[in-house]
Every structure is written in C-alpha cells, then in structure tokens.
Amino acid sequence: MAVEIYHEDFDPWALVARAEQAIPAHARGAASVFVGRMRDFNENEDVTGLFLEHYPGMTERELERIVAEAGARWPLLGCHVAHRVGDVRPGDALVLVATWSAHRVAARDACSDILERLKHEAPFWKRETLTDGTRRWVEKNTPGF
Amino acid sequence: MAVEIYHEDFDPWALVARAEQAIPAHARGAASVFVGRMRDFNENEDVTGLFLEHYPGMTERELERIVAEAGARWPLLGCHVAHRVGDVRPGDALVLVATWSAHRVAARDACSDILERLKHEAPFWKRETLTDGTRRWVEKNTPGF
C-alpha cells in the first residue's frame, strides 16, 4: 500500500508494473487500474495549461486514510495511488489508482471507490490556463456515479 | 480497437503502454484496465497448472463483437483486449481489458462490461491440473456482480 505525489510527469504503466512486483505472484489474481490524464479541452474552451496545488502533509495523510479504509472494506493484496502536482501539460498523467486482489470484483470496486473518494476528499485543487492567458480555478469535479 | 490471443506469456503493462500510443494524447482523458492472472489456488485445492482452450476464429470474432457493442454503448476512444491460451503457469497473465475514454465513468463501465461479457460469452475453456496430477475442467466462472 503506497501513496506518492509526483512533481514531474510520471509513467503510470511502468509504475504499475513496478508496484506489482511487491505482490506475491501466487496471490495476484486480479488488478484493476485507473489512469486519468490531462486533456486539452474542458467545458468547450481550450485549456493550454493546468496547475495542481496540494496541501503537503495533509494530502498524503488523506490518501493513506482513503486507501486504508478501502483495505478494511475489500480484501486487497496491494494498492498504489499516485497523483501529480505542479504545472501539468496536456497528455500528462494526473492520477493513478491501482488495486490488487484475489478477486476481480474486489479489485474493481476498491479501485473505483478510492478514485471517487480521492476526487471528493483529498486536498488537491486544479487551476486551468486558457488560450487567451486567463486562469480559472476548477470549481468542482464531475460526478462519478 | 484490437483483440489479441497470446500463446505465450505476455506483459500486460507493456501492452497497455503500447496500445495507448494509438490514442491521440489530447483526447486520452481516462484509462481503465483490468488484468487477471493465474493464481495457484482455487476452491481450496492446489492447482499447479492451467490449460486454456479456445476456438480459433470464433473466439476472435466474439471478442470483436463484444468490443464493438461496448463501443456502441459508451464513447470509447480505444480498447485493447488480450487473452492467453495454451499451458499457463501461476502468475502468468490470463486476460487484459483496457479501455480509453474522455470520461472516467465511461472507461470504467465499459471495461467492466467487456470483462464480464468475455467471461460469459467468449469461447475459452479452462482445465486445471492439481498437485496429485489429476485434471479437471473448470465448470463455471465466479459471478461478477
């Protein structure tokens, strides 16, 4: 179970492959992964840049709490959460949630739950830069259910 | 949109990373991935080997149909399905389902749907070898919902 904050672009698939090495091969069973990336469109305006602010210390604690609560609810063998902060470019990975379980339903449901709770509970804030140079703080996340 | 049958062990994360190159970077948004691997336990007996049979030709057609139907139901930007056949060892990847969409809910729901339909509709059959050398055909899949 690990949470990571990245200040530079990260390769989510290499990270998942590495994290999986920590799960005993005989127990892996099922892996469920979500990767969110920055797109260059949002609400029909052109977004050219994205800045992600976080609360160093509290952000990591909240992510660890969310992961621990998922681990209490589902029989997870492993979990890896990574989130980007700072200046982000289109195509960069923003968030990775990977869960391992002996059973596919547990892996899938835990992955989905961690992602939704991260979006609504972990202290991250997005500020977009538009083509005309103006900046705006994103006001709320899109609903997940 | 691609489906692949592997006769040898494959690296699911390298495959996802490669498949993702085909999605335009500005549109990626969300990726949802499921990877199932062979465990060495099942129904409390020790399984030492697994053989996967398929119906060459029909299996690929069924997978393509399942992927096309998901593509008609959700706004997918890409989908990659890979399935292993032949003699499998514990820890080997059995199945990969990866979906890309602009939106996380579409990616997640399509990935889950393709996996469940693959398990119940695509012509694959599992035969296990136990520690005492006996073989048995797996009679049915565990429920996904």
Add this chain to the structure above:
Amino acid sequence: MTVRVHYFARLREELGRSSEEAELPAGGTTVGGLWQQLHQGTPPERLMAAVNQEQAGLDTPVSDGDEVAYFPPVTGG
C-alpha cells in the same frame, strides 16, 4: 450435403475427437437434430453451440457446408 463438426474442451475429451464430417439428411437439419443424428441421444444439459462461428441454439438450421461446433459453458477470463 456435408458439414464439418467441431468439439471443444470436456466434450472433445469425452468424445475422443475434436472434429468430424457429417452427412446431412435431405432438406437439412438443426443444431439439435444434428447432435441427435451423431450421438443417438438428446443433447446434454447446458450444451452450447455455434454455426459458422456464431452462437447458435438447438433450433438453429444447419445447411450444406456449414461449420457446426458443440462445447460446454465457457470459462475464460
């Protein structure tokens, strides 16, 4: 009037063959009728079938040159 018949998995092992040629009766038959003709009995419970690599039921017609397959419930993934 012949068809190629394929068997898979447990069915293939129990029958001791993976495929065979079958002669169709004049006027054709169905997936269930062809099974009856080849195996002198009603199809086993939960038998699955395909005609020309598409899912089929016991009442699906079988015609000259078709590829017919019989198999147990699938267990992939």
Add this chain to the structure above:
Amino acid sequence: MTVRVHYFARLREELGRSSEEAELPAGGTTVGGLWQQLHQGTPPERLMAAVNQEQAGLDTPVSDGDEVAYFPPVTGG
C-alpha cells in the same frame, strides 16, 4: 496562544497570502470563530477546513499550537 493558519488555491490567491500566525482568545476558539476573528465576516459558503491536517468543521475546536487550514472544495483526480 498562537496558531498557524494556511490558505490554499483560490482562497490563497484572493487573500493574497498562503499562511499567517493568529493569536487565540483566552479559552480557545473554533474553526468558524477563528475565521470570523481574522476576516471580520462569516465564512464563505462551501468553505472547507482542516485542523492539524485532519478534516474539520466550523465547530471543531482550535487550541494553542494547532495548524488550521482553510480551502475551497477539492478538485483533484
């Protein structure tokens, strides 16, 4: 009786500062009371807060040495 107060995101930009020291009244205060003391007004709608890096409400007590944070609704992921 002092606490360190942090502001994040839009709130940080609007207030023009990311943190400040605040003197607590004798007997302590709450998250909402501290906001009132520092900004001479009721907290904005949908204000979120944390005390010692744990989620807090407007009625959460604030004591000497605490780390208090105010921020808008979160938008990560």
